[in-house]
Amino acid sequence: MTPEHTTTEPVAVIEGLRVEIGGRTVLDGVDLRLRPGRITALTGGSGSGKTTTGLALLGEYPPGARVTGRVRAQRGLIGYVPQHPAAVLNPARRVGALLTDIARTRVRHLPRSRRRAAARERVLDALARVRLPADGRLLRRFPHQLSGGQQQRVVLAQMLLLGARAVVADEPTTGQDALTKRGVVDLLADVARQGIAVLLLSHDRDVVRALADEVVVLHDGRVRDAAPAALPATRTPLGGTGSGEALLDVRALVARHGRTTVLDRVSLTVRTGECLAVVGRSGSGKTTLARCLSGLHPRHDGAVLLGGRTLPPGLRDRSRSRLAEVQYVFQDAKAAFDAYRPVLDQVARTAVRLRGAAPAAARREALTLLAALGLAAEEAARRPGALSGGELQRAALARAALARPGVLLCDEITSGLDPRSRDTVLTLLDGLLRSGRVEALILITHDLDTAARAHRIAVMDAGRVVETGPTPRVLAAPEHPFTRELLAARPPASVPGTPVC
Incomplete structure (x- = not known):
């Protein structure tokens, strides 16, 4: 798709790469070549070795890894945009400072009097190229x-400012709405047109189809010749009818970041047995809403009632039983785990701490739930760093479910999963709702196929709920202009059985 760049000399080469960790083979004989102006897509299920391959180009491997084969970066800097972008952004620096520091290193050849203006011009240009507003509020x-x-796009802007000759994009459209996803596709295509090599690590079949010049499929650390067929999506609502009495009542919720209002009089009702999907573009306030409900953003106005009782706004004001009532599964699962303790111990601790379960019983219950999500006991016994992003996301879901919450908040929990793993997670959520182990479910998602499994959809834009209603009606006959725009940005439906390449 980028014929103007015909240089055959690769930017980076991987030859016969084999990676073993604790006797387990993570990669086995992987070959890869990244060429200027071309996009290579590396696909495969969660835990197939995609991220390990991408990090190998940067000379980084998991602790204790035994590595054979060759990895050569032959032409300049290779940038990495991780699946969880917050991990590479300094939490103590403002966005403007992060980007300006990099831009200054690129203008040192200019006279001192021109450097500040030139650095700012580069920052504004990078923001525009990643579809971020170049205003003072964001900076x-x-x-x-x-x-x-937004975090992901800031990291992309950093890579552009650094002048990377190759970029490894690890699930760059994960957790993004259809409008933003389309912008990222355009951005990566533009990056390639400028002669930059792109390695795209992705589960998203539509993004791979739109971008890739070459597709490489990994399965259990080995390269396969063809991509797996897509699983047909089911549209059966999670949890059955979802027609119980009102459980969660959100009334005129207002929340701010500093002086910026991010939630503007949001009101919602969720019934027992119901699944509500909250959709909207990145930055519309969806995650802030979840943080307010879970007690992580206590400074807000309005009221949140659960089971007819006012829910204290902050975690510190909630008893253990009230903490258990609302559980939050984060989009960035890696950041939600202690890096130095086995995953199983952290999952089981929820039942001990919030329900008073005996440690042995909690451990057995955790193992059963993790196995249902596709995580074997051997994998669960490892530390978080030894698991893939998708595996950690499933572990985070198991940990929250063990609290037996009234409301389970899931923030983009299927966005980092391949179709088969996503179907497994949705099937488990369906079982949790039907069994009453979870009374109600809120799915914060950009994936409209996932949202289609909800009983109702709430559409957010600029901190407000602009439309809400039964899922079939919202998807088939949207009433608000933004909802129509969001649905129009969806890629064409994939044909079941068609390989991504």
């Missing part, structure tokens, strides 16, 4: 005040 924010999609 003054800290990384934690940005949505996941």
Whole structure:
């Protein structure tokens, strides 16, 4: 798709790469070549070795890894945009400072009197190229005040400012709405047109189809010749009818980041047995809403009632039983785990701490739930760094479910999963709702196929709920202009059985 760049000399080469960790083979004989102006897509299920391959280009491997084969970066800097962008953004620096520091290193050849203006011009240009507003409000924010999609675009801007000759994009459209996803596709295509090599690590079949010049499929650390067929999506609502009495009542919720209003009089009702999907573009306030409900953003106005009782706004004001009532599964699962303790211990601790379960019983219950999500006991016994992003996301879901919450908040929990793993997670959520183990479910998602499994959809834009209603009606006959725009940005439906390449 980028014929103007016909240089055959590769920017980076991987030859016969084999990676073993604790006797387990993570990669086995992987070969890869990244060429200027071309986009190579590396696909495969969670845990197939995609991220390990991408990090190998940067000379980084998991602790204790035994590595054979060759990895050569032959032409300049290789940038890396991780699946969880907050991990590489300094939480103590504002966005403007993060970008300006890099821009200054690129203008040192200019006279001192021109450097400040030149650096700012580069920052504004980079922001425009990643579809971020070049205004003072965004530049003054800290990384934690940005949505996941905004954080990812800031990291992309850093790579552009650094002048990378190759970019490894690890699930760059994960957790992004259809409008923003389309912008990222355009951005990566533009990056390639400028002669930069791109390695795209992605589960998203539509993004791979739109971008890739070459597709490489990994399965259990080995290269396969063809991509797996897509699983047909089911549209059956999670949890059955969802027609119980009102459980969660959100009344005129207002929340701010500093002086910026991010939630503007948001009101919602969720019934027992119901699944509500909250959709909207990145930065619309979806995650802030979840943080208010879970007690992580206590400074807000309005009221939140659960089971007819006012829910204290902050975690410190909630008893253990009230903490258990609302559980939050984060978009960035890696940041939600202690890096030095086995995953199983952290999952089981929820039942001990919030329900008073005996440690042995909690451990057995955790193992059963993790196995249902596709995580074997051997994998669960490892530390978080030894698991893939998708595996950690499933572990985070198991940990929250063990609290047996009234309301389970899931923030983009399927966005980093391949279709088969996503179907597994949705099937488990369906079982949790039907069994009553979870009374109600709120899915914060950009994936409209996932949202289609909800009973109702709430659409957010600029901190407000602009439309809400039964899922079939909202998807088939949207009433608000923004909802129509969001649905129009969806890629064409994939044909079941068609390989991504």
